[in-house]
Amino acid sequence: MTEIRTVGVCGAGTMGAGIAIVAARAGYAVVLYDTNADSLERAATQTEGFFAKSVERGKMTEADRDAALAAYTRTTKLDDLAACDAVIEAVFENLEVKRGLLAALHKVCPEHTIFASNTSTLSITEIAGGCGREDRVVGMHFCLPAQLMKLVEMSSGLNTSEAVFAAAWAFCEALGQRPVKTKDAPGFILNYFLVPFNNDVIRLIEAGVAEPADIDKAIKVGMGYKMGPCELLDLVGLDTQVLLCEAFHGVTSDPRCAAPPLLKRMVAAGHLGRKSGRGFFTYDRNAMYGA
């Protein structure tokens, strides 16, 4: 297998910005690609802020920060991913969008390049289908916030080669992450529980049983969670939660996975969580979680 030196990240949103930080921190050259220049701008601001805090807290030297930022580029041109040995996609949770992206990447990237999808609910086999290198596509599901959480759920599609999966596993460890193996199944491990759980929380709010702050307090104090579900949903992005619900409900038909009406109303109002500055709570939209 060709050594991985340059990592492409597609999608500079909530997950892509964090995954790019993980790769830059681990010493890889990073090319962050997004069709939306605002997402790239915001990711750059967040990254600089995150690394500045890391230096302040003694988690990173100034020299490492400078080297990481010097090897970190961002672009709106797909062709700029031509030198990447691995590309991790974190674009919208939509099968057609991901399939289209992989097929386009196949034309741009060298033969050896591994493609990884950060999908939460879609099938790796279906995302890879028709892209032209189905044997070189793996699932790498990072957890939110990627720059702080070590877990990556890794899965193979039906056509993924064993050698490629092994190389992607080694790459994941070299990123400083801790992979676990799962089947190519909707929601893998974490979202199988989390999507319906978070929807139950939203329905509880909708029914007027408790306020978001009180639900979060109950879950943290009573169950020992570090983060409450409303805080987590704001971090996930309420628009992303809707896409997760649609994808998950589409394959499982589980009514608990259908997007609750309150969630849809909040998204229609532009209350997307941290990324828009307002969700269940209010935020500085340019601040990176954990920075």
Ligand SMILES: NC(=O)c1ccc[n+]([C@@H]2O[C@H](COP(=O)([O-])OP(=O)(O)OC[C@H]3O[C@@H](n4cnc5c(N)ncnc54)[C@H](O)[C@@H]3O)[C@@H](O)[C@H]2O)c1
């Ligand atoms: N948010 C989470 O908690 C979370 C956790 C784990 C995995 N994921 C998965 O990560 C992926 C991204 O989720 P997110 O929350 O970061 O979304 P997001 O909406 O915050 O960001 C998505 C970004 O992708 C860009 N994009 C969309 N289509 C594109 C294309 N064709 N080419 C290039 N860029 C494109 C958008 O402009 C946007 O900046 C999804 O597959 C999601 O299921 C999300």
